[in-house]
Amino acid sequence: MADKPRILVQLDTDALPSVFDRVVAVDAGIDRIFSYGGVTPQNVMALVHGCIFTRGPADLHNTAIFIGGSDVDAGEALLAEVRKHLLPAFGLSVSVMLDSNGANTTAAAAVAAAGRHVDLTKISSLVLGGTGPVGKRVAKLLARHGGKVLIGSRQKDRADAVAAAIQASVPGAKVEAASVASGGDAPTALDGRELVVAAGAPGVVLLPRKYRTASKRLKVAIDLNGVPPTGIEGIELTDKAAERDGQIAYGAIGVGGTKMKLHKAALLQLFSANKLVLDLEQIYALVGSN
Amino acid sequence: MADKPRILVQLDTDALPSVFDRVVAVDAGIDRIFSYGGVTPQNVMALVHGCIFTRGPADLHNTAIFIGGSDVDAGEALLAEVRKHLLPAFGLSVSVMLDSNGANTTAAAAVAAAGRHVDLTKISSLVLGGTGPVGKRVAKLLARHGGKVLIGSRQKDRADAVAAAIQASVPGAKVEAASVASGGDAPTALDGRELVVAAGAPGVVLLPRKYRTASKRLKVAIDLNGVPPTGIEGIELTDKAAERDGQIAYGAIGVGGTKMKLHKAALLQLFSANKLVLDLEQIYALVGSN
């Protein structure tokens, strides 16, 4: 008998479920997409039960859950609740992927881009806007590779908290925090770094060009801002391994191709088993083959 | 010319339309499913008009409506309103199925299970939790077969009302009501019964094992509770014609296979004509061929 159609249940924490995530799911070749908006930990149980109590354990790898929405914290809370209602011990489980605000796929794609040019196990990195959802994910992936990572933020206490959280979850991580409140703080933060990734709020220049060009060791600069101006001055959104002042540059669109491939690859991997949880690390693990 | 795609319009009275009902519809092979949550008698007219005013009468058997949601009373009210807006006299109608909370398919499957082991036209039955949506449907189907039925409930007046309603709609029904407030009331209620079906609230033991095993005439015990403990002590959720203390036992999961087959068969029957209304009796009528 033929396999059952593959169903992706899109649980979105925003009122209107993301068109972006639906289109990517269609283009990944998924047969059916059930899209739900306004999903919360309070109303999600019946949706999860509907996933696991309809098909037999042998067919449940053809049903999967995608968690998205603009609020990454809400997405993480929803993932935690969804997992409570899965019953993997009885085979009654479906795989789940989290990519609220594209944070996981964007961070994974950015680190993948850097890894094409430098040895991530040895280099020293600076993550500007390092306390936002994308920034802290980039920092975590870099720390897992073994290099030194400096979390830059306008709020030093938040950067300290992110650094402590990474150290708690990544044994031996070499992570520190720094206050980077304006462009003037950049030279000190950038000192000795081979890689800088900017994931800050839109419209704020975190690294002026003059400081970037003055840096002797900087090899790769990646900016993840989706709208101009970029946080790293002189980088264009479409830069993809572009040469800028002798440095290798990536902009958000330049990283976007890899991000999209990772997103689709993760969606397809969901349907390879019925117990996967695809969060940051699992999505990043798909980099090698995509 | 090829037939038009089969469209199922899922009208759900809950805010988020049931994933369960959507998956079953996909697995029944329906081409397109339009899922609506928060549907009420007040906002349903335009949805029904959208069904009947788009395709010509010759094609309307390829559009159908499914009414679901956790609130069975709300589902019944919605069905009544939907029917007001169909125009079967002009050929402008679509078929409609009601299965809020799975009550119709569950009751039909439970009675079908009993019918494999006893002659439903002759036996005496007890329905515990007989005033809930599933219980009263089980009682009604049993009464239609002609046997004696006792409606057991913690609230005698509600059981009386259910018995009266069945007698009003099933000419010659042999239905009575009894107060079954705790396990201690079970022996009296069970006296002389060949079949007991429990459809009560979760977590309440309605029939302790000692009384069940003491019953000399009891042949079949069916428990419809989806989570442990079962209302009939000693029955497992997965029991499917299992032998328990010399009696034949079914649990909710054991009945689930038949329930799912009836659900899919009813969905497919919707598309065989454009004027069907598939409620309890019509769904139960599919038992023979499924």
Next chain:
Amino acid sequence: MADKPRILVQLDTDALPSVFDRVVAVDAGIDRIFSYGGVTPQNVMALVHGCIFTRGPADLHNTAIFIGGSDVDAGEALLAEVRKHLLPAFGLSVSVMLDSNGANTTAAAAVAAAGRHVDLTKISSLVLGGTGPVGKRVAKLLARHGGKVLIGSRQKDRADAVAAAIQASVPGAKVEAASVASGGDAPTALDGRELVVAAGAPGVVLLPRKYRTASKRLKVAIDLNGVPPTGIEGIELTDKAAERDGQIAYGAIGVGGTKMKLHKAALLQLFSANKLVLDLEQIYALVGSN
């Protein structure tokens, strides 16, 4: 590589997105339909971005937006906002169609029907209920053909405003306004007209039969009321070029076949390019080939 699946993003200003528009999209053969209800200018930006930032410019003709809902003014406001978020200069655009309340396709179909019997460049017309969404569209299309058009309405000042708006957007339009508050006003308004189209509120007879039959020049009478009684007395909903008292008559259902063809043709045209905006005139332009 095969073309990507065609996706129609249905943005509906009502809480529950139209079943009618979804069925038509299915029957037009569109692969996937993403249906959103409760869409407003305030929440639409992310939905539009999800359309244009997922597929490359070469594939964006396979994604399109349909704007619908019962409130035509709200649909027009939504179209204006959607267009702000498209970036056609960068190739990042999708085609958009507006047909809130079916107003564009209905008006286009009504004028197409008239054009089969009279020379629209030369005749004199009366549009009853000419200030409603359908009526003013019918008047605009008639004015563009070059004939004389009289806008009839119970509120003369609103009719004046519609006439002025048409004159502003259609250079040289021959449009005038008249107060037609009851059937008694009809003879004067009808004097010298070859065509009358009624698009008024349901249940109001705007043109009594005696005045219609007394008119010597009237050749074609079209009533767009979907429920009896028709605004033009003596016309049946199903009339399709029917002879009524020596005049050619159309009712809403008689016009409906053409309306449906135009709706489907417009949906398919959406996917021929990624920068089309299909509003009244663009939909009417499809009449010749449908």
